[in-house]
Amino acid sequence: MTSAAGGIQxxxxxxxxxxxxARGVRVRAFVRQIDQRSDRLKSLGAEFFVGDFLDARSVEQAAKDVSSIYFAYPVQDGLADAAAGMAFAARRHGVSRLVNLVMYRSSIDAPTPRMRQNYLAEQVFEWAGVGPLHLRAAVFYETVARLIGASLPVRGAIRLPLGNESTILPMISAEDVARIAVGLLTGPERAAGTAYPVLGSVNSVADIVGAFARVFNRDIHYEEVTDEEWRSEVLARGWNSHAVEHLSSLWKALRAAALSRGTTRFAVTEAIEEIGGAKPKTFEQFVRERQSELAVTALGANAKG
Structure with a gap:
């Protein structure tokens, strides 16, 4: 289980x-270091292996005696090396199932560099013959909430380069993605190389603004900024350049697409319920569930709830 301790994405x-x-499945958690996050998993019964995604030797050792792998590389540099190292390790130890988390659109001509890299990683796992299943997730609610949190305390506005308030974002909760991953890891055998695009809800910028305004009973508005302004703001807050380039390209693609809510390509995915076992969360449900956390990180200590 890679990225087992969790992160910010x-x-x-x-x-x-x-x-x-919780299902009683044995889990080997591959983590960068032992800390409070990993301590929680240890208390739940996880076995730990401390290593580095980009150190093929430690990845190879971690894959020994496991039957299935969940591969989720963070949105940062190094994906090609990490995928190659994991493919080598999985093939060497006879892994028969690997669930590979990638972006919603994964192709050689996808609009962002990260999406194109994801597609090449898919090919590497397929060439390795390790039973890959590709889980292609839409924009995480968590990512959007983090972006909103970067601007609301100071500006009282959602500042993004998304054009007008009718721009559509395909989105999903990370927990819904995880449920599908669990279903793929523990369910019946599936055809290697199958891709599962997963989308939990379709939201306009106006929908996102409205959800925050209702949950926090606060006057919140959308403020369009240029790509350059947005990039400068998030880089100044410590976002890595790889993630910023991916998101900047994504915003441009969504603006240019001018998609409508009813676009077939952005239909909510039945696999969330069929494989994950639960209906997908709406964005407003997510905000309500995280209200206490977001009140501190996004809206400041004085936000009304």
Whole structure:
């Protein structure tokens, strides 16, 4: 289980680990270091292996005696090396199933560099013959909430380069992604190389603004900024350049697409309920569930709830 301790981009590895442990499935958690996040998984019964995604030797050792792998590489540099190292390790130890988390659109001509890299990683796992299943997730609610949190305390506005308020975002909860991953890891055998695009809800910018305004009973508005302004703001807050380039390209693609809510390509995915076992969360449900956390990180200590 890679990225098992969780991070800032969805923490699907942590969710998958906790769900598997709750089912009594043995989990080997591959983590960078032992800390408070990993201590929680240890208390739930996880076995730990401390290593580095980009150290093929430690990845190879971690894959020994496991039958299935969940591969979720963070949105940062190094995906090609990480995928190659994991493919080598999985093939060497006879892994028969590997669930590979990638972006919603994964192709050689996808609009962002990360999406194109994801597609090449898919090919590597398929060439390795390790039973890959590709879980193609839409934009995480968690990512959007983090972006909103970067601007609301100071500006009282959602500042993004998304054109007008009618721009559509395909989105999903990281927990819904994790449920599908658990279903793919523990369910019946499926055809290697199958891709599962997963989308939990379709939201306009106006929908996102409205959800925050209702949950926090606060006057919140959308403020369009240029790509350059947005990039400068998030880089100044410590976002890595790889993630910023991916998101900047994604915003441009969504603006240019001018998609409508009813676009077939953005239909809510039945696999969330069929494989994950639960209906997908709406964005407003997510905000309500995280209200206490977001009141501190996004809206400031004085936000009304």
């Amino acid at each position: 969805g923490s699907t590895g942590r969710h998958v680990s906790e769900m598997l442990l």
